[in-house]
Amino acid sequence: MRSRRGTRTAALALTVAAAVAVTGCATGAPSGAAGRTASAAHSSTATPSPTATADPVAAYARARLANMTLRQKVASLLMLHQPGTDGSALRGFVDRYGVGGMILMGDNIPASPAALAAQNATMTASDPELPPLVAIDEEGGDVTRLPWDSLPGADALKSEPPAATQTAFAQRGALLKQAGVTVNFGTVADTTADPGSFIFDRVLGTTPAAAAERVSASVTGERGQVYSTLKHFPGHGETEADSHTSIPATGLSVADWQTRDAPPFAAGITAGAELVMFGHLVYSAVDAAPASLSAPWHRILSDRLGYRGVTITDDMRMLQDSGLAQYADQRENAIQALAAGNTMLLYVLPADPAAAGLDPDALVDAVVAAVGSGRIPAAQIDADARKLLELRRSLAVKE
Structure with missing residues (x-):
């Protein structure tokens, strides 16, 4: 995510238990719809209980999905941005495209917490039973969107106890x-x-164990208040390059990744993080494609770290901003990202999306066509849309 501060590999044998043993920080049970799914992944032999099969959130999601067109399902896999602090205009944008989420950037933040609350309430008011996700990058420190957030960020917290x-x-x-x-x-x-x-000031620890402890603590702290996201999988710390303007690459071996980069993600998953954000990072020992477009990396996350929750890309425009010809077509990027296994695609857009060479309708059309041609299985779109419907529905039933 731009701060605007302002082959698959058989050798991989990482398990969540091993990572947690390294980090020593299994804390609590997952919360939320995605958390329940992630928790179930750790017990593959468990049989569904009557309570699980009668889950009203899951039942609602199934019923809602049955009444959605393919186009509506695909649109619900998008999280977009639109500048401005007019809640009604933002609600119109959400309704216009039928997106599953909106990300707030600095240009969406009004002068006070109350004004932001009112703005967000208006933006999400069209469908109170199924509000869109409202996301933000609020790390603290270098990446702070809320002017009234004076709480410490990673630059300070990495030197303090978890x-x-x-x-x-x-x-x-x-x-x-x-x-x-x-x-x-x-x-x-x-x-x-x-x-x-470039990521140094934003990491919660300079060693795998230290980072894992604080990642787990951050997820625990947010539990019950907001859905937590772990970023930037599989780890941005192995290169000095900035993925906002390039595609950082490393030849790091899988064994070294397992030891150096995986533990904080494993710890955050164990703590119950509802989302994992994929970075536009190439780990060539696993795949020549960026992790955000890589099916092998998605399999590693699910098969080896046991994660079954929502995955989301970093801002997809960053691929295009790398200047590399193979990422110049945003429609193709979207198809590859969903085919790789992402649940949701993130786009930070200007007021006129066309100014960024991007048309949300064209993106949806391209993905729908890819489903028709067999590049993306229709069942995968259904599974992704249902997962997000459950996450969103959980917001409504908590009110």
């Missing part, structure tokens, strides 16, 4: 909940001890 991270994220989560924000892209699960890395 309890300080839990406290900061609990208080930050409360600020976001009061403002009507429901997803925080706030937990950086990357690890690096290199001050030359």
Whole structure:
């Protein structure tokens, strides 16, 4: 995510239990719809209980999905951005495209918490039974959208005990909940001890164990207030390059990734994070494609880390901004990202999406055509849409 501050590999044998043993930080049970799914992944032999099969959120999602067209399902897999603080205009944008979520950037933040709460309430009012996700990058420190958030970020928290991270994220989560924000892209699960890395000031620890403790603490702190997101999988700390303007690459071996980068993500998953954000990062020992477009990396996340929750890309426009010809077509990027296994695609757009060479309707049309041609299985779109319907429905039933 731009801060605007302002082959598959058989050798991989990482398990959640091993990672947690390294980090020593299994904390609590997952919360929310995605958390329930992730928790079930850790017990593949468990049989559904009567309570599980009668889950009203799941039942609602199934019924809602049965009444959606393919185009509506695909549109619901998009999280977009539209500048402005007019809640009615933002609601019109949501309704116009039928998106499943909106991300707030600095240009969406009014002068006060109350004004933001009112704005978000208006933006999500069209369908109270199934509100869109409202997301924000509120890490603290270098990436802070809310002017009234003076809580410490990773630059300070990495030097404090993990309890300080839990406290900061609990208080930050409360600020976001009061403002009507429901997803925080706030937990950086990357690890690096290199001050030359652009991500250095944003990591919660300079060693895998230290980062894992604080990642777990951040998710625990946000629990029950906002949905937590772990980013940028599989880890941005292995390169100094900035994925906002390039496609960072590393030849790091899978064994080294397992030891150096996986533990914080495993810890955050164990703590119950509802979302994982995929970075536009190439780990060539696994795949020549960026992780955001890589089916092998999605399999690693699910098969080896046991994660079954929502996955979302980093801003898809960053691929195009790399200047590489193979990522110049946003429609093709969207198809590849969904085919790889992402649940949701994120786009930070200007007021006129065409100014960025992007048309949300064209994106949806391209994905629908890809389903028709067999590039993306229709069953996969259904599964992704249902997963997001459950996450969104959970917001309504908590009110």
